[in-house]
Amino acid sequence: MEINLVSDTVTKPTPEMLSYMMKARVGDDVYKQDGSTNELEIAVAELFGMEAALFFPSGTMANQVAVKIHTQPGDQLICDRTSHIYAFEAGGVAANSGVTCALIDGDRGRITAEQIASKFTDAANVHLCRTSLVCIENTTNMGGGACYDLSELERIKEICASRGIKMHLDGARLWNALVAKSQHPNQFGAIFDTISVCFSKGLGAPIGSVLVGSKASIAKAIRYRKQLGGGMRQTGYLAAAALYALKNHVSRLQRDHFRAKQIEMALNKKAWIKEVLPVHTNIIIFKLQQDSLKGLFMEHLKQKNIAISDMGEGWLRMVTHLDYREVMHEYVIETLSKLEL
Secondary structure: OOEEOOOHHHOOOOHHHHHHHHOOOOOOHHHOOOHHHHHHHHHHHHHHOOOEEEEEOOHHHHHHHHHHHHOOOOEEEEEEOOOHHHHOOOOHHHHHHOOEEEEEOOEOOEOOHHHHHOOOOOOOOOOOOEEEEEEEEOOEOOOOOEOOOHHHHHHHHHHHHHHOOEEEEEEOOHHHHHHHOOOOHHHHHOOOOEEEEEOOOOOOOOOOEEEEEOHHHHHHHHHHHHHOOOOOOOOHHHHHHHHHHHHHOOOOHHHHHHHHHHHHHHHHOOOOEEEEOOOOOOEEEEEEOOHHHHHHHHHHHHHOOEEOEEEEOOEEEEEOOOOOOHHHHHHHHHHHHHOOO
8 A cells, every 4th residue: 555645636536537528528728619618617616706717727827927917027926935926936937927936935835915915015216126016825735734814804905905016826636725714715706816726736636727807807817828838629539627626526625634644643743753833734844853864764664665755954845635545544643653773
């Protein structure tokens, strides 16, 4: 039995999802003739209370297009230092949109209205970058799946609106946040100008993200997606997987969160653990008491056929997901409980 806790991106379509994919209504999506893709875009837009939506092959491309929609070359966007849009998209905001980033040291990736306000530039000062966009990540990947409170996002919205600054949400794992905090997508649609959501992580689809926003924003997004090589044809097979996930895999995220919490509890009982970030959703990030123990720990897990992530600077990560079954979970808990370093 091999257990892969490296990421929730390692999931494979379930037999039911594969069957649903084979029944997709396909056409040429570039001409908006793909029935299943059109259905997915309408469904997600309605879910968030937004005017329109567009299907993308990846969340990175959706984020990059969103930045391009809201900025001009030479502008500044504000985000957390560990945010995916800054740290893990190959410098795309600079290469694709010509913008610079004002970075904030947030709380596990979460930034506050006061921190954001401190980074606003004076639009009348021609020597400074023009602040045009704030990017939020929810849940925060590097923050161990931490979630925002809606009240803080509403405060951020208030200060951004007062300055005419747009807001984009990188919601790659927003489904996890919605389940964990009993929130509704339309609450986020009321706050953000654009939102990207991913279907290939916790929801288990093989590929795909959707960007939602106004009709004007999505009209721009279609052109920018084309420029980045994202114009696809019979996307319905992929969109059908996302549709199936949307209908069947959202509520079950509670199971991933519960198992992650149990792993957190098991780790916190061990003397060789230095710190475990509080678990909010499906990501467990932790440190050993001594960095010198990491090699021994990782080798022990390897021998037990358990794969996890080394995040660097002493941090390790486990991520629960759709393919992490109960028998695997019991085995992992038993392995951690018995392990002495």
